Amino acid sequence: MAERGDDPFVIAGVTLASRLLLGTGGAASMTVIEETIEASGTALCTVSMRRHGVAAEGSLLDVLDARGVRILPNTAGCRTVREAVLTAELAREALETNWVKLEVVADEFTLLPDPIELLDAAEQLVGRGFVVLPYTNDDPILARRLQQAGCAAVMPLGAPIGTGLGLTNPHNIELIVSEATVPVILDAGIGTASDAALAMELGCDGVLLASAVTRAQDPQLMATAMRHAVLAGRAARRAGRIPKRVHAQASSPVHGMAVL
């Protein structure tokens, strides 16, 4: 799929070769992770920090390194500022990166971000020198506050994590995009390729997804679909869509019709 002109995707001064960011959660094996990284064309993958020995971490870091993708640790599962800050500090120490996907969720039922804790944690982490990419609600005002706090991107949800419901409030995503001064990355809720394309058409700078690929019946094929969807959505956004009309507008000439 040809793209016209330079259209670099830059976060905190770092250019990423793909606007599709891939979570590794939910993949059935390292082989699936390798296949989906390859098929998606992603340049950045997220990981979580957990007690040593609770998961077969095996060669995850080796796999990611071998594929040349950037590693973005998250603070998944954290409920409080203290937990999130400490987890980010552990990740920085373990993975030698000051980038963090900040997640501070309110409960296990919704997995929705707790906005009060999130903003507080973001401010603290920025103050500690982190490049903070917060997973946030689709709330334009909260997104604004996170930008003002110095976050390197804002990552509003399309729908709750793992639901695959797509973009439940596209209007809010557009509002967030319209005043963003940092990249907007649609994070969570993507179910299929059209959801990712829509996010990009609305002006998001990137899409972060995991379950939609890792839990698809054919993860590799879905990763391919997402790669094309993000490219297509971005191209459509840049191309400028036609306005929606109430009535039809002929595409064939209206003059010169033969009188039959």
Add this chain to the structure above:
Amino acid sequence: MNVMVNGQPRQVAAGTTLQALIGAQTGGGRGGAAALDGDVVPRSQWPSTTLRDGSVVEIVTAVQGG
């Protein structure tokens, strides 16, 4: 003396360092980090950090997620 390691009680010899504990627990490979009593201890300080009776240690590593 008794310490807690990732939520499990363990007995270690007096004077055990964080470096020795993590080495025994994980092999000490890359991608790991540790907190002692709620504070992150940089890898460079593991050899000089001595556990005390009742120390609470968390050892984490990167896993699939996000």
